[in-house]
Amino acid sequence: MIQNISIPAVQQLELIKPQPVTDTPTPAESLNSFGSYLKNAIDGVAAQEQNVQTLNNQFMAGKVNVDQVMIGSEQALLSLQLTTQVRNKVIEAYQEIMRTQM
Template structure:
């Protein structure tokens, strides 16, 4: 059972050593977000190119139709996700612009 404890008997738990948080400027944050978006767009583009290459290989009989369909669906999902992220960014920007100062 739980026993009562005097206030002076309480022993503090181990203190957590935290690392100082890097303070970034808004320009650095914008640049890193821009780099993240560019990397995501490059990835989607690479997937689209892969689908086109696999379609060509399918026509030559080198790959199975299931591989082409899987690659096509992955590229389609990536494109849909990217467009949804873009939509959310635009909505956030519009919301910020509606704020009164």
């Protein structure tokens, strides 16, 4: 059997009371986190490029198959293309901001 348990009105209001937001980053903190995100992304692309170089060397020595080399090189190429497009969009956004009159 299901019983109705009533919560006093004061407790119900406390349950729906919005909680204060305390973790709002400042603009400087946001810039630092965005900068570190970009640095990590660029470091990841560089690591993929180095991995492709290693795979190429191992392929020449006969240690890996050609399909592994092709997959690694395509992944590195796609990462580089994505990074280039992101850079282009960031530059476009910066130029648009600079064109706006204050």
